Amino acid sequence: MTPVTTFAGRKVALFGLGGSGLATALALKEGGAEVVAWDDGAAAVERARERGIATADLREADFSEFAALVLAPGVPLTHPVPHWTVGLAKAAGVEIVGDIELFCRERAAIAPQAPFVAITGTNGKSTTTALIAHVLREAGRDVQMGGNIGTAILSLEPPSESRVHVVELSSFQIDLTPSLDPSVGVLMNITPDHLDRHGAMESYAAIKERLVASAGLAVIGIDDAWSRAVAERREGPLVRVHVVPPGLAQGPASFDGLTARDATVIDGEGRVVADVTGIGSLRGAHNWQNAAVAVAACRAVGLSDDAIQAGLRSFPGLPHRMEEVGRRGAVLFVNDSKATNADSTEKALTAFRDVHWILGGKAKDGGIFPLVPLFDRVAHAYLIGAASDAFAATLEGAVPYTRCETLEVAVPAAAQAAAASGAAEPVVLLSPACASYDQFPNFEVRGDRFRDLVRALG
DSSP: OOOOGGGTTSEEEEEOOSHHHHHHHHHHHHTTOEEEEEOSOHHHHHHHHHTTOOBOOGGGSOGGGOSEEEEOTTSOSSSSSOOHHHHHHHHTTOEEEOHHHHHHHHHHHHOTTSOEEEEEOSSSHHHHHHHHHHHHHHTTOEEEEEETTSSOGGGSOOOOTTEEEEEEOOHHHHHTOTTOOOSEEEEOOOOSOOHHHHSSHHHHHHHHHHHHHTOSEEEEEOSSHHHHHHHHHOOSOEEEEEEOOTTOOOOOSSOSSEEEETTEEEOTTSOEEEEOTTOGGGOSHHHHHHHHHHHHHHHHTTOOHHHHHHHHHTOOOOTTSSEEEEEETTEEEEEOTTOOSHHHHHHHHHHOSSEEEEEOSEEOTTTTGGGGGGGGGEEEEEEESTTHHHHHHHHTTTSOEEEEESHHHHHHHHHHHHHTSOOSSOEEEEOOSEESTTTSSSHHHHHHHHHHHHHHTO
C-alpha cells in the first residue's frame, strides 16, 4: 500500500467503493486522513464498513468541511451529466481528484525523482504497460504495475528512487489527475472512444494529451492525426514512434524517433535496436508499435538495448489478447476475447492467415463491416450470440460461415475444419468483435470458457 500522507489531519469525501475506491479509502486512512465514504451500492458500503472505513450518505454531508472529493474514475465528472457529488463539491469550492492524483502528490512529497512510467491510448495500452513492466522485471528492476490494468495504484508499494511504477491510465483517470507529471509519458494513439463521457472528440483528445504534456520524456505514436498534432505541440524531450504497415518497404526518408517495420524497431540512424520476429506474443504491426514504445520507455529508465531485447523475447503476452492457448497438430488456437469491437479484431485478423474465426456477441455500432478488406484471410466463420443475423448478412457471399450460437458448438467445429484444411498453420481464432454481455458477464469469462473448451479437445 501507498499511504496518502498529503491529506493527513484533514477530512476527505470519497465516492465509489469498488476495488480502486476501497483501496483509496484505506490508503487515505493509513496516511492519517479522516475519510467519509459512500457508494450507490449497499454491498460496497458494507464492505467498506467491515474494513473500518467511516461511511455516510454524502447527500447529507456538509461539503464545506471537506478538503477534497475523491471520485472513482467510473463516476461521470462532466458527461453525460456530472454526478451529484460533483455538483455538491463545486458548490462548496472543494477540489475533485482521483486516486492517481493522490499517488502523484505522494510521489512529489516523498520521492519526486522516483521513476514513473504512465501509459495511455485508445488501443494497446494494456499490452504495452504489461510489456514495459515485464522487460524491466526481467532486467532485475523493482517494478510496481497497476492503474487501469488491474491493481489499484494505491495498493502498490510507495514510490522510491529504486522502484519503477508502470501505470496504465484511462481517460477517466487522467481527467481526475491535474498534477500528472510522469518521468516517462506514453501516448499510443487516439481514436474515437468514450465520447459519451467526454462530450466531443476534441475533449477526449485534450484529456489524453495531458498525460504527456508535463512528462519528463514523451513517447508518442504518430500514426493518427490526433496524436501527430499532440507531438507537434510537444516542447520538451520527445520520442516519436512510427509504424510502417506490412507490405510497405519504406518508412519516412528521415525520422528522428523509432520506426517499427517488418517486426523490427529501427532508430533514426537506421540501426535495428530490437527484433520481435518469431515472438508469438508480439505478432502483428500493432505489437511492433508496442515493442518500439517499450524500447523508448525502458531506455529512458536506464536499460540497455540487449536487456530490452531479452525481455521482449520472454514476454508471455496478456490473457485474452491474442493469447496463444496451444496447438493441436498444425492448428494454433488463439484467445482474443478482449477484442470487443471491429478495431480490436482488425489487429488479430491482420496477424494471421487461414483463419477459422469465431465471432459474435452483443454487436457494437458498425458491426464487422470495417473488416471486409480482411475477409480474404478468413477460411470460415463461426457465428455465436446475438449478432449472428447481422454478421451473417455482412459475411454472405464473401466468407463461408456456420451458425453455431454458442462457443460449445463453435470450438469443436472450428477445430475439426481447421485440422482438415491442409493449411500449413491454420488458426482457430476467438476474436468476437462484440461485447460479451449476451452470453457472458465479461470478456474474461468468455475467454476462459474458450480456453477450457480448447484444452478439452486434448
